[in-house]
Amino acid sequence: MRRLHPRSAAVDAAQGGLQLGSLGLFGGFFLANEASVLPFSVALLLAPLGFLLGAGYQVGYYYRFSYELSEEELLVTSGVVGRQRREIPLERVQNVDVSRPALKRALGLAVVRFETAGGSSTEATLDAVDPDEADRLQRQAGPEARRRREGSAGDTTDEASDATGDGATAPSGSGGSAVGDAPAANGVGDANPGARVDDTEVVYEISNHELRVLSAVSFRPGAFAIPFVGIPLGGEDLVVRALQFVGIDLRAGLRELARLDPTTLALGAVALVAAYLLAVWLVSVVLTYLQYYGFRLERTGDELRYERGLVGRYSGTIPLGKVQTVRLGENVLMRQLGYAALAVETAGYAAGSGGDGGSETTVPLGVRGDVFELARDVLAASDDTGRYEASEELRGPDASDRFADSDASDGFADADADELTAAETTPVADPAFQQPAERARSRYVRRYLIGLGLVCVGLFGASRLTGLPTAAAGLPALVAPLTPLAARLKWRHRGYHETEWSLVTREGFWRRRTRIVPVFRLQTVLVSRTIFQRRWTLASVTADTASSAGGGAVVYDVGPEQAEKLRVSLLDRLDNALSERRRAARKRARRAAAGGERVGPSRAPAASDEEPGGHAETARGDEHREPQHDGSDAATSGEGRANDETEFQWVDGVDPDGTPTNGHHDDEG
Amino acid sequence: MQLQTLHPRVRLVWIASTLVSAGFLAGFGVAGDAFGIRLPVGPSPLALFGGLAxxxxxxxxxFAVLRYRVWGYEVRDDSLYLVRGVLTRRVSSVPFVRVQHVDTRRGPVERAVGLASVVVYTAGSRGADITVPGLTPDRATELRERLRELAADSDYDAV
Incomplete structure (x- = not known):
């Protein structure tokens, strides 16, 4: 069993001690002076007592925390008072993240986080270990463990027996061979990053130029708040002076403001907004630069690993077999410059705990053609049945863009040429993507107008309460002529595209996101119609996956019949894709069984446990805070396998949802 | 199998749950009145909160009546099919392969009127838990068992 880094224990102890100590200090003063419950001399003791308690707890935590990474699982034992022992099978691990924020980095520490699909928070956090150790963990839990599993399947040491999870015997057999083919597994020469894994290739590395472009064009919503954060730190003065400069004395108050002549007021407002936006942009530039400095994406076997950061260093792994959705992002500036970003969504992250709200940026900015190429590679690698064909699904987003021809280097530039001219002459037509129904555009116009109207009403109310001129309430109405354009842009950038293998959806003008959802990853399909949509006889289809980025891919505002058709066809194709995967898994299992190794009785397709997506029990972990015990896992899957040999009730090709279901609700629209 | 409707008494469960919030509002009004609080403008707190309640x-x-009319579910060959929603009509399909586990649940009000719910969990990110309310306990158990069997049959890729 290993311990965390002692230095981290010392830091935590100091921190915990100071926290409780200061609490004791202030609490003691309060009790002695204000409340006069305690004599002063006793109260004075509270501070050191608090310090000792806080520090002691942390020291205890350090001594009671241990972890062990074996070939099959990560075992973490922790807890000062209540003890907790958690076993995480490595094949269930979705991502392994190593973060070294500035302070930890200065102290030579790294925090390792193991994410699984289950649970509402990170499954295991090692805070903190030595950076080399973090590296070892990341490597050993990821590509090396996977290669070992594959290796044992490959040389017919029988995946199935492995997956039955009957403990010590089978794994030790395969383990022996594993040590053979992956000598680095036992962490001999950890210090040298180059030497450890032989087949690591750098897939992407941000260039200085790209980093500068990225910083300039990326737009961080969070940056909006930051100028306000600066205000208490003396920024206030600056704002007031700036306003005075353009003739507004903020100290004179709002009344005064109302008495100013309109031109000064308007100029002041414009200047203020401009200054604010500039500040937001600068903050955004700096943050982006710091975040993505030295971004680098490598591929080791079937795993991607990124590294980034100037002040703090962050890295994370993305097993390709666990990719739920691939998301391409292009904001309006990136589109103009011919760049795109790529994010990969897995089931691993608790919302907001890591990455970009549940997904990992795999390419922050790259030439669009290259990014699409990589997206295709990722998708192809994510399906182990090899059914993914480099179909035209990604051509759509390319073809509709003006600068598609700038990346002539990529393979499909020629094919685009015709479509491109078509797209230019009839800008609405997008050959691959199917836009929302025509009438949705009118709906958007109406929606924007109603929104503007509400803002007007709000301003009118405000002008009554404050001294603002009533005419200001009419200002938003000036934007009204732009609503058709906005509606058109919204409409045009929304759309979907169906292929045999996936569903591609797209939305957003300012930040366009194209999501590619492999059909075999679908969880549920939802057709929804709000009362407003029913008024226009429109419906939206949500294809939900287990991706922890949330949201699912949404096909907006299509006709109800089309929505229903899409729902049925998605379920159909899910069915087909799963049968195919099942067949492939069975074939693998049979081949393994033919290899002469014993297979668990009545559990022939047990190899499915080995599948990347093969969570039988753990994916919904809220109910089971420790769902990963071998035993419970085997129990559920075992239950399911009781009638193994009976053919699955639903056979390929049978229309699963044949009955049309419209009648039920249409009459109420 | 036709689209199944819920048990009519489920309306009582829904009504009871809104009555609780209405009761809270009324409580505010009564309390405000008892302490003699007056708003600067407008009606007395009792009238205001009483009206709101x-x-x-x-x-x-x-809504309970409408929701009851809309609600329907069906156990199809390979998926659970649900229609629900008053303002936003939602039609969802939950393939059995994706079912993680199934619970039956009986809240206090449900027990009082002799009903139960079945909760179907998936790993999905949106609407991951799907509740089928308004079932008689027998029917709930039956549905749960049926779903469990179907899910187990197709146990392959849950995520």
Missing amino acids: ALVGLMGVV
Whole structure:
């Protein structure tokens, strides 16, 4: 069993001690002076007592925390008072993240986080270990463990027996061979990053130029708040002076403001907004630069690993077999410059705990053609049945863009040429993507107008309460002529595209996101119609996956019949894709069984446990805070396998949802 | 299998749940009145909150009736099919392969009127838990067992 880094224990102890100590200090003063419950001399003791308690707890935590990474699982034992022992099978691990924020980095520490699909928070956090150790963990839990599993399947040491999870015997057999083919597994020469894994290739590395472009064009919503954060730190003065400069004395108050002549007021407002936006942009530039400095994406076997950061260093792994959705992002500036970003969504992250709200940026900015190429590679690698064909699904987003021809280097530039001219002459037509129904555009116009109207009403109310001129309430109405354009842009950038293998959806003008959802990853399909949509006889289809980025891919505002058709066809194709995967898994299992190794009785397709997506029990972990015990896992899957040999009730090709279901609700629209 | 409707008494469960919030509102009004609080403008707190409570209660009844009319579910060959939603009509399909586990649940009000719910969990990110309310306990158990069997049959890729 290993311990965390002692230095981290010392830091935590100091921190915990100071926290409780200061609490004791202030609490003691309060009790002695204000409340006069305690004599002063006793109260004075509270501070050191608090310090000792806080520090002691942390020291205890350090001594009671241990972890062990074996070939099959990560075992973490922790807890000062209540003890907790958690076993995480490595094949269930979705991502392994190593973060070294500035302070930890200065102290030579790294925090390792193991994410699984289950649970509402990170499954295991090692805070903190030595950076080399973090590296070892990341490597050993990821590509090396996977290669070992594959290796044992490959040389017919029988995946199935492995997956039955009957403990010590089978794994030790395969383990022996594993040590053979992956000598680095036992962490001999950890210090040298180059030497450890032989087949690591750098897939992407941000260039200085790209980093500068990225910083300039990326737009961080969070940056909006930051100028306000600066205000208490003396920024206030600056704002007031700036306003005075353009003739507004903020100290004179709002009344005064109302008495100013309109031109000064308007100029002041414009200047203020401009200054604010500039500040937001600068903050955004700096943050982006710091975040993505030295971004680098490598591929080791079937795993991607990124590294980034100037002040703090962050890295994370993305097993390709666990990719739920691939998301391409292009904001309006990136589109103009011919760049795109790529994010990969897995089931691993608790919302907001890591990455970009549940997904990992795999390419922050790259030439669009290259990014699409990589997206295709990722998708192809994510399906182990090899059914993914480099179909035209990604051509759509390319073809509709003006600068598609700038990346002539990529393979499909020629094919685009015709479509491109078509797209230019009839800008609405997008050959691959199917836009929302025509009438949705009118709906958007109406929606924007109603929104503007509400803002007007709000301003009118405000002008009554404050001294603002009533005419200001009419200002938003000036934007009204732009609503058709906005509606058109919204409409045009929304759309979907169906292929045999996936569903591609797209939305957003300012930040366009194209999501590619492999059909075999679908969880549920939802057709929804709000009362407003029913008024226009429109419906939206949500294809939900287990991706922890949330949201699912949404096909907006299509006709109800089309929505229903899409729902049925998605379920159909899910069915087909799963049968195919099942067949492939069975074939693998049979081949393994033919290899002469014993297979668990009545559990022939047990190899499915080995599948990347093969969570039988753990994916919904809220109910089971420790769902990963071998035993419970085997129990559920075992239950399911009781009638193994009976053919699955639903056979390929049978229309699963044949009955049309419209009648039920249409009459109420 | 036809689209199944819920048990009519489920309306009572829904109404009861809105009555609780309406009761809270009314409570505010009564309390405000008892302490003699007056708003600078407008009606007395009792009238204001009483009115709100009545409105919420009424809406609750109307919605319960409408929701009951809309709700339907069907166990199809390979998926659980649900229609629900008053303002936003939602039609969802939950393939059995994706079912993680199935619970039956009986809240206090449900027990009082002799009903139960079945909760179907998936690993999905949106609407991951799907509740089928308004089932008699027998029917709930039966549905749960059926779903469990179907899910187990197709146990392959849950995520």
